[in-house]
Amino acid sequence: MRDHGAEDESPSGRQFQLTRGPWRATVVEVGAGLRMLSVDGREVLDGYSRHVGCTGARGLPLITSLDRSPVRTVGTAGTAGTAGTDEVHLPRSQRWICREQSDHHVLLGVDVRSTRNGADCLDVSVEYQLSRSGLTVCTTAVNTGIQTCSYAAAHQPYLKFGSRIDACHLRIAADRYISTDPHSAALTTQASCGSEFDFSSAAAIGRQNLEVAFTGFHRDADGRAWLWLTDRCGATTALWVDQSYPFIEVYTSHTQAPPHFRTSLGVKPATCAPGARRSGEGLLMLAPGQSTSSTWGITAPPS
Template identity: 35%
Template sequence: MRTGEYKIQAGEYAAVVTARAGALRELRHRGRDLIVPFPAGGPIPDFRGIIAAPWPNRIPDGRYTFDSVDYEVPVNEPERACALHGFAFGTAWTLESRDESSVELSCTLEPTPGYPFSLHLTVRYRLSAEGLHSRVTAANTGVDAAPYGVCPHPYLLAGPAPLDEWTLQIPAGSFLEVTPDRLLPVATRSVAGHEFDFRAPRAIGATEIDHAFTAVAFDAGGRAQLTVRDPGGTGVGMAWDRSCPWLQVHTADKQPPSPSRLGLAVEPMTCPPDAFNSGEDLVRLEPGATHEAAWSIFAA
């Protein structure tokens, strides 16, 4: 295994986690990819498998206000002039512990002019006979309250058929309408009667999705689950807890010559896009406080 990469295994599952971005690079069940992998070494394409923190999704123009103070973080999505997926992905994570079936990594987010807060992040990946279980813990090690949000960024693979032929079920009653050019929030709408209504499983078809969903249906145990299935009979599911009331889904549409619709990005989020400005479901992490979010990926 390459330096800074950690292979874990349990039952019929195997995964590779990398210190780069604390990312999930591979996840396989019986040798079949459950996520779109990325190569060892070099850049991580399309944020595959990263931990997006201290905010998920985007902040327009990189500008936000917190506790009546204006801040500006670097824009890393120039085509939409947004700050995308925080900056923990640019950090090399440190190995904290490892055994045959689990690995734990951590990183420290030092204060910057645009985010003058101190956070210590830990991600634990654990395989079992039921799949991969991930948990991110954020601790505020500074002296001021910090705005915070997090999400994973895997691209799920149902099987070998084209994504258009996959059957998708999303347990969400509403979605966030966004502007077509910059994908900035407009209003929350019901999925009823809309092409984004996947509450009952159906084929994705030509539908293009890059939207956040909410009004998530959690079961009595506080768990929600998305599934996507290939017509050949294979599938993959993702489950998460109430720490993530939002879910970004993206059909990974690209303009030629880039390969398009390679997988389905599924991102349980603690808050919606631009929560650093709207404040909606934004985590206010007080000094000394911690926050946890958890999710799982499994063959379905």
């Protein structure tokens, strides 16, 4: 495993380069993000250069917690915590500690501390592991504090094919969706079947602007839910989530500035629903000493 180490002056910090069979990945110290992923030389993610910082939370784990509910988003663009709550803040610029590494995996961790008393509240780790069939990512959190805290996790990879996603076909078997468009009046859950967001069979994305969370998945025998993105030549990238992720948010990058405008599909596995700060849907309550893990992955099935 190549590790540029302390001499690396990249804005994203140390670069952990993983390899296994046809797969290559680069994980970074700053934000514990997934900067690059490729298979047989094909770039799977719309990542970023080691010479620039991460934008749009590309490839970043997004952790959410408070010592008391309701919750504040941590590791994303900060929204103010509710008065009377003790926020746990983890900025995107946080440098994570490498706890384990090999040629095909790396484990990064961080202690998330309370801003009020400085005590550890959460120990969070993210493990990236390559196999010959693809990438697996496992996020684990342990409540190391002295009181129960709310917790949720998400991850923000952007899947790409060529320069535009308009010609790609999307498939995700889900019964319901929640619009996450910031211009929507309310976050309401609706049936996917027969709607403009029905991708139970593969359908072209076209010029459609997607900013939606899917739920109610049709899972396989292993409890995994799948999303498939296929280009016009039949090449496919598939993303799966385990049962700890009841939501997958999908975003067509239509509000991104060039050069990222509609170049990729943001696919965010999430353990909680959009708007969980208000509704509490999907938030976990971790007692002192309690832990939780969630796993997702990417593969590239044969055409």
